[in-house]
Amino acid sequence: MIERILLLVLFMIGFWAIMAHRNIIKKIFGLNIINASVVILFILEGSRIGNEVPIMYGGIGLTADPIPQALMLTAIVIGVCVTALSLALAVHLYRTSGSFDIDVIKRRIQDEA
Amino acid sequence: MNDGKTAWRNIRIFASLVLIGAVMAPIFLSDASWPVTARDYLMAQGQAESGAVNLVSAIYLGYRAFDTLGETIVLLIAVTGTLSLLARVESLVSPGPEDTSSPNAKGFSLSLEKRVSHALRTNLLEEVTGKVGPIVLLFGFYVMLYGHLSPGGGFQGGVIIASGIVFLALGNPYEDKSVLVRPAILGGMENIAFLLFILSAMSGVFLGEGFFGNPLAVSGTPEGFIILMNCIIGMKVGSSLAFMCIVMMGGANHD
Numbered sequence: 293m294i295e296r297i298l299l300l301v302l303f304m305i306g307f308w309a310i311m312a313h314r315n316i317i318k319k320i321f322g323l324n325i326i327n328a329s330v331v332i333l334f335i336l337e338g339s340r341i342g343n344e345v346p347i348m349y350g351g352i353g354l355t356a357d358p359i360p361q362a363l364m365l366t367a368i369v370i371g372v373c374v375t376a377l378s379l380a381l382a383v384h385l386y387r388t389s390g391s392f393d394i395d396v397i398k399r400r401i402q403d404e405a
Numbered sequence: 406m407n408d409g410k411t412a413w414r415n416i417r418i419f420a421s422l423v424l425i426g427a428v429m430a431p432i433f434l435s436d437a438s439w440p441v442t443a444r445d446y447l448m449a450q451g452q453a454e455s456g457a458v459n460l461v462s463a464i465y466l467g468y469r470a471f472d473t474l475g476e477t478i479v480l481l482i483a484v485t486g487t488l489s490l491l492a493r494v495e496s497l498v499s500p501g502p503e504d505t506s507s508p509n510a511k512g513f514s515l516s517l518e519k520r521v522s523h524a525l526r527t528n529l530l531e532e533v534t535g536k537v538g539p540i541v542l543l544f545g546f547y548v549m550l551y552g553h554l555s556p557g558g559g560f561q562g563g564v565i566i567a568s569g570i571v572f573l574a575l576g577n578p579y580e581d582k583s584v585l586v587r588p589a590i591l592g593g594m595e596n597i598a599f600l601l602f603i604l605s606a607m608s609g610v611f612l613g614e615g616f617f618g619n620p621l622a623v624s625g626t627p628e629g630f631i632i633l634m635n636c637i638i639g640m641k642v643g644s645s646l647a648f649m650c651i652v653m654m655g656g657a658n659h660d
Binding site (some may be wrong): 294296304308312333340341346347348349354355359368370372377379381383384 | 414418421422425426429430433434438439443444447448451452458459460461463465469473474475479480482483486487490491554555558560561564573613623642646651655
């Protein structure tokens with residue numbers, strides 16, 4: 293149970309980073325922390341029905357469920373994609389508005405309009 | 406006025422945290438039993454049906470290969486988006502063509518004539534990464550090729566290959582940098598890998614196995630298909646991640 297509570301805390305830390313920080317880079321890394329907590333949750337759920345690795349050499353006991361592991365393999369790569377794309381967007385915003393602060397960016401866009 | 410605004414903002418953040426906690430707590434703290442049907446079936450049949458000892462690669466290249474197809478498309482879109490966004494940035498910052506793929510483009514590390522003025526920046530990083538890079542590449546190929554037998558596979562090996570390429574890019578202070586770190590070569594590698602992926606996915610069609618069917622299913626070595634797909638995916642993931650990293654590092658001189 294303690295590991296589940298810690299994962300919930302990790303998720304909340306990521307969500308808090310997205311909500312409370314004004315810096316876009318910190319928001320993106322909050323997104324990354326949420327991604328990590330969900331990945332670990334899936335691996336934890338899959339390991340509830342067995343402890344062995346799902347590699348079928350002889351004399352192996354009950355293995356962990358390999359399906360969450362295969363799903364999270366793609367989720368990790370897609371998380372990297374999302375991070376890269378949002379960092380590129382952040383760089384683009386910085387070059388056009390001169391700031392990473394979301395309030396400053398908003399004010400400058402309103403000034404331009 | 407300002408204090409009131411800050412307090413109101415803090416209250417809103419706290420309320421949103423409480424709400425998301427209320428939504429997420431039942432999911433994270435759920436105690437429902439995990440179904441064992443799929444695991445039992447895979448333990449009994451997975452190796453015979455796909456030929457892979459590693460059941461995880463049996464799933465992402467056999468039973469759920471369409472997931473892998475969708476994932477490679479997402480990777481392609483992410484690379485395209487990142488590149489187009491950064492290319493617009495480059496055109497805003499420095500008008501004029503700046504071809505980082507030309508052979509005489511500068512390395513990522515500090516150029517030799519600036520070493521004197523930037524005495525605090527040691528060349529420890531580039532010395533270490535330049536020597537570790539080839540070893541990391543070799544390890545990546547090992548993880549990729551033995552994905553059907555051991556923990557590993559195309560995705561993991563591809564990520565290790567991407568870090569090896571980034572190490573090579575960081576570790577070369579001279580002009581004659583490796584072909585592997587040129588964005589044009591990496592982009593071409595990615596395109597070729599995607600084409601090969603589609604072609605090998607279609608190869609089963611001609612043998613009556615369907616799209617993503619294993620063309621070697623009836624022969625004695627069904628794991629050959631898994632090894633081939635692992636290599637293609639490793640090439641694709643490695644080249645796209647390295648491509649994004651190298652484009653983000655800017656290619657040319659930064660100090």
